[in-house]
Amino acid sequence: MTTFASGTTASNSKDGLTRDALTVLQPGFTGTTAPDWLLRRLGEGLASVGLFGRNIASPEQLAALTAQLRVERDDVLVAIDEEGGDVTRLEVRTGSSFPGNHALGAVDDVALTEAVALELGRRLAACGVNLNWAPSADVNSNPANPVIGVRSFGADTDLVARHTAAYVTGLQAAGVAACTKHFPGHGDTAVDSHHALPRIDADLSVLQSRELVPFRAAIAAGSRAVMSAHILVPALDPDRPATLSRRILTGLLREELGYDGLIVTDGMEMQAIAATYGIERGSVLAIAAGADAICVGGGLADDDTVRRLRDALVSAVRAGELPEERLADAANRVRALAEWTAAASAIPKAPPVTSASAVTSRTNGLNSSNASNGSGGTDGTSGTGAVNGTGGAGSTAGADGVNGTGGTDSSDGSSGSNSPNSSNGSGGAGGSGGSGGTSDVGLVAARRALTVTRSASYSPLTEAPYVAALTPVANIAVGDETPWGVAAELARLLPGTETGTFTGEDAGSSALAAAGARPLVAVVRDEHRHPWMAAALDTLLASRPDTVVVEMGVPQAAPRGALHIATHGAARVCGQAAAEVIAGQ
Numbered sequence: 001m002t003t004f005a006s007g008t009t010a011s012n013s014k015d016g017l018t019r020d021a022l023t024v025l026q027p028g029f030t031g032t033t034a035p036d037w038l039l040r041r042l043g044e045g046l047a048s049v050g051l052f053g054r055n056i057a058s059p060e061q062l063a064a065l066t067a068q069l070r071v072e073r074d075d076v077l078v079a080i081d082e083e084g085g086d087v088t089r090l091e092v093r094t095g096s097s098f099p100g101n102h103a104l105g106a107v108d109d110v111a112l113t114e115a116v117a118l119e120l121g122r123r124l125a126a127c128g129v130n131l132n133w134a135p136s137a138d139v140n141s142n143p144a145n146p147v148i149g150v151r152s153f154g155a156d157t158d159l160v161a162r163h164t165a166a167y168v169t170g171l172q173a174a175g176v177a178a179c180t181k182h183f184p185g186h187g188d189t190a191v192d193s194h195h196a197l198p199r200i201d202a203d204l205s206v207l208q209s210r211e212l213v214p215f216r217a218a219i220a221a222g223s224r225a226v227m228s229a230h231i232l233v234p235a236l237d238p239d240r241p242a243t244l245s246r247r248i249l250t251g252l253l254r255e256e257l258g259y260d261g262l263i264v265t266d267g268m269e270m271q272a273i274a275a276t277y278g279i280e281r282g283s284v285l286a287i288a289a290g291a292d293a294i295c296v297g298g299g300l301a302d303d304d305t306v307r308r309l310r311d312a313l314v315s316a317v318r319a320g321e322l323p324e325e326r327l328a329d330a331a332n333r334v335r336a337l338a339e340w341t342a343a344a345s346a347i348p349k350a351p352p353v354t355s356a357s358a359v360t361s362r363t364n365g366l367n368s369s370n371a372s373n374g375s376g377g378t379d380g381t382s383g384t385g386a387v388n389g390t391g392g393a394g395s396t397a398g399a400d401g402v403n404g405t406g407g408t409d410s411s412d413g414s415s416g417s418n419s420p421n422s423s424n425g426s427g428g429a430g431g432s433g434g435s436g437g438t439s440d441v442g443l444v445a446a447r448r449a450l451t452v453t454r455s456a457s458y459s460p461l462t463e464a465p466y467v468a469a470l471t472p473v474a475n476i477a478v479g480d481e482t483p484w485g486v487a488a489e490l491a492r493l494l495p496g497t498e499t500g501t502f503t504g505e506d507a508g509s510s511a512l513a514a515a516g517a518r519p520l521v522a523v524v525r526d527e528h529r530h531p532w533m534a535a536a537l538d539t540l541l542a543s544r545p546d547t548v549v550v551e552m553g554v555p556q557a558a559p560r561g562a563l564h565i566a567t568h569g570a571a572r573v574c575g576q577a578a579a580e581v582i583a584g585q
Contacts, residue, residue, distance in 0.1 A: 034049075042069065115441050464495060469502065489580075
């Protein structure tokens with residue numbers, strides 16, 4: 001076993017320059033066990049490893065993998081891109097047990113966000129992961145954004161800031177370093193940086209009052225790492241994208257904002273960098289600009305990539321293109337974070353949140369402010385679950401309340417004594433939790449995040465429906481491995497449920513033909529961004545006005561259908577929460 005936490009040289013290490021070049025890399029690999037080349041590089045000075053869905057089969061396997069890495073280097077940083085919600089690696093093949101940022105922002109309960117991040121951090125720590133490339137602090141100010149969307153807490157700057165800080169606090173309380181992203185803010189883009197270089201043309205005053213506010217909050221909360229964005233922001237630097245910009249990483253982030261933690265790049269194989277500068281040149285420019293760690297491995301995951309980047313950094317130092325002191329400073333920041341994670345893992349942790357009532361008790365101080373955004377409970381004190389919606393006449397909202405708009409004579413809007421969520425232990429009039437609370441804080445959060453709009457004639461389904469998934473192309477950050485929708489969850493509640501996937505201009509007519517006379521549930525994702533999807537819903541609703549519509553993206557389009565549910569994300573628990581409402585559970 002080799003340890004370099006203090007920067008000392010072991011007998012089997014390379015020279016100091018080569019060791020520092022390896023230390024600043026965060027590579028990935030393929031397979032569910034560590035390959036020999038990776039273990040060898042850890043012995044030579046590599047200090048970080050990035051994990052992706054391809055590396056994970058189960059919590060037990062992941063724990064064994066990280067233990068294998070630590071046999072070679074006990075202070076290794078094991079990083080992962082685990083945002084919860086749509087972007088999950090821990091549960092890439094089943095869907096996440098935690099709703100994503102947009103759902104948490106829809107609830108707007110910072111104590112709940114902190115509790116979700118804490119529980120997610122516990123699960124990561126239990127598997128040996130100590131650095132999470134999360135949360136996203138991007139303000140989703142452009143509704144057409146193809147890569148952020150539900151990964152953002154929302155479009156309101158202050159809301160994003162307070163939830164970013166809460167997420168950082170919760171995650172790091174579990175001993176897992178947060179990596180707040182994507183600095184200086186990726187929310188106002190219409191291009192995915194996995195494919196090309198996005199550009200944000202906002203002026204400096206807008207950037208200061210919008211994009212940078214959540215990052216200031218993250219820094220104040222003690223975020224141990226910040227990830228740079230591959231975006232061009234001419235008001236900050238007209239020539240180079242943020243990842244390669246000294247003005248942005250050093251001048252703005254380090255000097256103006258006073259950030260002293262680790263700066264990590266987004267994946268260097270993303271086309272915004274790879275297609276314009278190349279990964280070798282890009283990595284050199286990033287370290288020179290002020291980055292401390294180079295993330296690579298989502299697409300390039302082999303020893304040759306590590307060797308190429310190591311040699312590029314060493315050659316740049318020897319050629320005078322990269323100051324050796326800058327590379328050494330970057331390597332020392334990586335080692336400092338490794339020391340923090342080791343110390344944090346030794347600190348006793350608070351007991352986990354094990355019931356809905358426990359979550360409620362942590363939110364009591366916030367109930368009055370949340371109630372101002374929706375319908376409170378009958379006693380006027382419990383508006384926790386009523387954010388962003390209004391109930392029907394006489395409706396009430398409990399701590400597990402579903403946000404919604406009810407009929408004029410019902411309690412269908414917010415969760416009350418007759419609502420689907422009142423059986424979850426926290427719902428019901430007055431909103432205090434009782435016995436029978438769920439042990440899954442993620443499901444509690446997903447239920448509270450729902451925005452439900454019912455027609456006066458809607459009744460919960462009692463027979464198996466046909467679920468038509470109107471499926472867009474998944475962005476690379478989310479990937480296409482992770483299942484989404486409500487069909488699997490509805491099949492548990494209404495056996496015999498069938499489903500099909502539809503896309504393109506004939507999606508609506510094809511879905512109608514497949515459904516036949518069965519009850520119809522249409523599942524969409526960002527309807528407002530896909531004209532074919534909106535047209536398909538037009539076709540469905542014209543023929544079948546009783547159709548249930550579930551929006552699992554950003555609910556920008558107006559609600560329609562006999563029942564409309566906005567889940568604010570496509571995590572598995574979001575689908576479960578929606579299925580419960582559809583089936584009247």
